Amino acid sequence: MSYDRVAFVGLGLIASSMFWAMRRAGMGAHVTGYARSEQTRATAREIGLCDTVCDDLASAVRAADLVVLCLPVGAMGEVMAELAPHIKPGATVTDVGSVKRAVIEAVAPHIAPGVHFVPGHPLAGTEHSGPRAGFAELFDNRWCLLTPNGADTAAVAQLSDYWQALGAKVEEMDPDHHDLVLAVTSHAPHLIAYTMVGVADDLHRVTNSEVINFSATGFRDFTRIAASDPTMWRDVFLTNKDATLEILGRFTEELFALQRAIRTGDGEMLHDYFTRTRAIRRGIIDAGQDTDAPDFGRKKR
Amino acid sequence: MSYDRVAFVGLGLIASSMFWAMRRAGMGAHVTGYARSEQTRATAREIGLCDTVCDDLASAVRAADLVVLCLPVGAMGEVMAELAPHIKPGATVTDVGSVKRAVIEAVAPHIAPGVHFVPGHPLAGTEHSGPRAGFAELFDNRWCLLTPNGADTAAVAQLSDYWQALGAKVEEMDPDHHDLVLAVTSHAPHLIAYTMVGVADDLHRVTNSEVINFSATGFRDFTRIAASDPTMWRDVFLTNKDATLEILGRFTEELFALQRAIRTGDGEMLHDYFTRTRAIRRGIIDAGQDTDAPDFGRKKR
């Protein structure tokens, strides 16, 4: 069974990609959307994002069977408090936030009896944001993790079918485990990339134009990661504090061990370490989450 | 003036890319090649890499006007000692090693009077290695840094023309400054990526299959970097020890500051930091070293 009426609250990269993927899948649902700023609503209207773009939250969600919160994690609770009275009984509320425990704590208290809350997180994104950044293929063959936390099984199954129709593979996970897994695979790597780019920017003996021109492989990938939306990432780190700090602690320990190997000239330790990390790459390619095509920074547009 | 006879010593990713780029440019030079293992020589013959693949170093370099050392940095001195007596007067020796001071120290003592030594480093590569990994476009629009260190200016100019014909842009740099710039833009980022992938592999509360399946953006790019050749990278870190350790020290300081901001909930500091790092990305795209196309891990093959 598919949803008849879907409402997107927040009209950025994720919401617009979901909308285009719905259209591509031929879903007949009527789609409403709301964004905080006049400008984003105007852009949405201009590019045909949503059947109806509403100027207020209440009108956007009133008739919806599915309400999707596509906001920065830190904004979810406040916005949910405002829209809660307008959600119809039997509807499902979900979100796409990159952190799950904090979203559950912020949103669940505002969920009325008879409304289903099924938190979710599509593991797909780019370094771009805003309504124009979306595209229908974003979720293809990517995972969407649902953390139902005791939600109604029929509501979970319906949301799972919906995400699969958008191209994603779906798995259920405990919210705390989700936050730990993402701290490893996404949150800590982002902080590390931001840090390295910050160091380069700060180093006066190497000019910024040298950094920019000679960014070669390695650094170039870090700058892409570190170009992601500052608000989104501030919220991710503030709301997934414990897991992120735990992983960064381990990272620092391990980095010290490698630094020591460099200092003492322990080539064998370095070679063994670098050989071990290669295997993980092979696994990711085999799992279809990346291609083996050499990346030399000039992909087809 | 272009070289009549070019010899590649070592037939991996870089040598084979140079060879295909020479062919693409229509250079008429006769190209000889030598690799340490029987297997690599057989592969080179099979794929038509070099006009003549030689079974010994002396035959490969004897007639060459240009000898290109395409070996791991740590192997350059030893191999150069062996081939030095066979290089003809007036010839130019260059290398493509990722570190320059250590290569100069290892190679220069073996350069006979009348032979020109012009160290070089093309800032282009992929995570793949070996003779089959090469392709003609690798150097297009990328920088090749030469660190002539007092070499004959005519020899430097000739090598610069050669690299430009392979598609590269050429700049001269002091070897120590080269090693510092590369520590920032390449060596430290590689060590950091290796470390993060190692942490993920080690963490028993998150399974490897979770890491692999949910690698999303962020971590996925790290695994590509951390899939690079272990021998090459061991040698880079051991031979560019001081600059790498200096940058890693700064990195750790900076990471601690960001960790503290997360721990104390200083969202403003995080937001400002992440906003600043975005500008560098813009600079790299404007400099033509990457595209602005969204990267979501499924580039065209």
Ligand SMILES: NC(=O)c1ccc[n+]([C@@H]2O[C@H](COP(=O)([O-])OP(=O)(O)OC[C@H]3O[C@@H](n4cnc5c(N)ncnc54)[C@H](OP(=O)(O)O)[C@@H]3O)[C@@H](O)[C@H]2O)c1
């Ligand atoms: N980008 C990724 O790679 C990615 C991947 C997976 C999950 N996510 C998650 O998806 C969510 C949305 O990300 P996105 O990339 O789609 O973001 P985005 O492109 O920046 O869009 C964010 C939307 O939220 C609205 N918004 C921002 N702050 C708000 C506030 N305080 N109150 C009300 N509305 C507010 C914005 O409205 P205005 O335009 O009017 O300002 C905009 O419509 C985030 O929770 C993020 O963690 C992102």
Ligand SMILES: NC(=O)c1ccc[n+]([C@@H]2O[C@H](COP(=O)([O-])OP(=O)(O)OC[C@H]3O[C@@H](n4cnc5c(N)ncnc54)[C@H](OP(=O)(O)O)[C@@H]3O)[C@@H](O)[C@H]2O)c1
């Ligand atoms: N890959 C990059 O991204 C990149 C970018 C710029 C510069 N570089 C530099 O380019 C150089 C070559 O890199 P590459 O990527 O072309 O490497 P590669 O594909 O691994 O090829 C290395 C070649 O060196 C030979 N070799 C290795 N160890 C040797 C030894 N101890 N004695 C004699 N020959 C030995 C190998 O011979 P066998 O095949 O017979 O073992 C092989 O032919 C390195 O100095 C690297 O720092 C690399």
